[in-house]
Amino acid sequence: MSEQKLQNLFDLNRTQLTQWLVSLGEKPFHAKQIMKWLYHERVCDFDAMTNLSKTLRAHLKEIATLSFPEVITDKTASDGTRKWVFRYHCGNSIETVYIPETDRGTLCISSQAGCALACPFCSTAHAGFNRNLTTGEIVVQVWLAKKLLGCGDNGKRKVTNVVLMGMGEPLVNFNAVIPATDIMMDDFGFGLSKRRVTLSTSGIVPAIEKLKEVTDLSLAVSLHAPNDELRNQIVPINQRYGLQALLKACHEYVSHNAQHGGVTWEYVMLKGVNDSLEHAHQLADLLRGIPGKINLIPFNPFPGSQFECSSKNAISAFQRYLSDSGYVVTVRKTRGENIDAACGQLVGQVNDRSKRYKKLNRYEVEHS
Known part of the structure; x- marks a missing residue:
């Protein structure tokens, strides 16, 4: 056979x-x-x-x-962050990142070879899109990371959290991602708590509506803008599923399970684009009434990007406004930047068949 x-x-x-x-x-x-x-x-x-x-x-x-990819890159950053590039049999490569901290070890895994959503501030989008990963290709990233880290051997570092925040939009690959997260949370699988497995989405509303019927893992939403006009530009999927529909779906998701900890709203800080106090005011009004917290992400540069990170003062003022408005707000610490392992920098090696570069080029021309 x-x-x-x-x-x-x-x-x-x-x-x-x-x-x-x-x-x-x-x-x-x-x-x-x-x-x-x-x-x-x-x-x-x-x-x-x-x-x-x-x-x-x-x-x-x-x-x-039991199908394994080839490990073609294994790099460790000065801060201890470790990045692997895994090449699958089709020839596409994806990136997986391990972030060690004092009280936890977080593994950031990919769900697609590339990404078709064309967010202009993300390097994965600039690489294009080839295909969805299978359940096994998602699961094996965790399996290999634990093996390569020596997890469980002589008290070495552990993987305590898994986040689907790597390459790709997980909810576009719903039928493969959900069984993969089942394995992560199964006592006979990786045995992780549902609070320690986080799925990050740019806002595929029908899939979020479906999600609450099959799982109650932690949900993060890549929001990045407080109004539809701006979000249409920097998160193009918003043109299909606007903010009101997205917020309604998220509210229903957390309400479906009274024990749910709420949504993590991810907001990349882009200088002169979405970082004014007026934007903070709009964001505070927008999210009112939905349990959760806000995670501000300093923009991480990559070759060819036209964006800059907001200043420390701008980020601090933005955070302070939201905190004063009653929100729990954190600023994500940049990790692994010197090996291109930080948020928004994952690119892998993707045989692009999406032609998403046309949409990205259009944004860059309009804002040059």
Whole structure:
């Protein structure tokens, strides 16, 4: 049997793995056993899964596989941030970033090879778009990061949080992303709390509406502007799903689960674009009544960008206004900038087939 027909077990969450095994005539409980080997023990040799019968192990070797990308780059920044470039079999490469802190270790993973949303302040958008990643291609980023970091070995650094804030728009890849997050939060998978798995979206409203029916993981929204006119320019998906529809969907998402901690509103600080006190006033009015916090992100430059980061004084004044208005506001610390691992700098190597550069070029001409 050719490898193309083999079932990649990283593609299956526990429900899917159980159904697949039952379809083969196997017992449902084997799904838990296999997942413990894969995600707890990081064993990828079927022969080493010793609590499975020899017959099942032999069968798995014939019909299943565990597919891994090639690690083509492994860099560590001066602040301890670590970035990997993983190349998949199609030839596209994506980037995954680990950010160590005193009390946590956050892994930023990608959901697409490139991004088709064409936000002009993001380097991923300038790289174009090729395709969605599969569930297994998303999950394996966590698996490999934990292995390469030596997580669990002699008390070495751990991955305590996973954020889908890398390359791509996760909610455009809904059917692959949700099973992947299921595996992250499954006790037989990576065992992360739902408060420690965060999905970041630019605002795909129908998908947010659907999201509350299948999961209650943490939600972050790449807002970046306090009014439709400005957001239409710097977050083009707003032209399809405007702010009022987006806010309504987000409010319904957090209201659906009374225990939800609220939305994290991400707001990149762009000098002379969205950083005035009037913008802060509009933002305070816009978000009133929706539980959550605001995360101000200093813009991280990349080659070819026409934007500049807001000054420290402007960011401090913006933060102070929002705090005085009753919001919890943080300013994200820039990490990994010297290896292009900071927010908005991930680019990978993407065989672009989207022609999104036309939309980006149009923005740059209009604002030059």
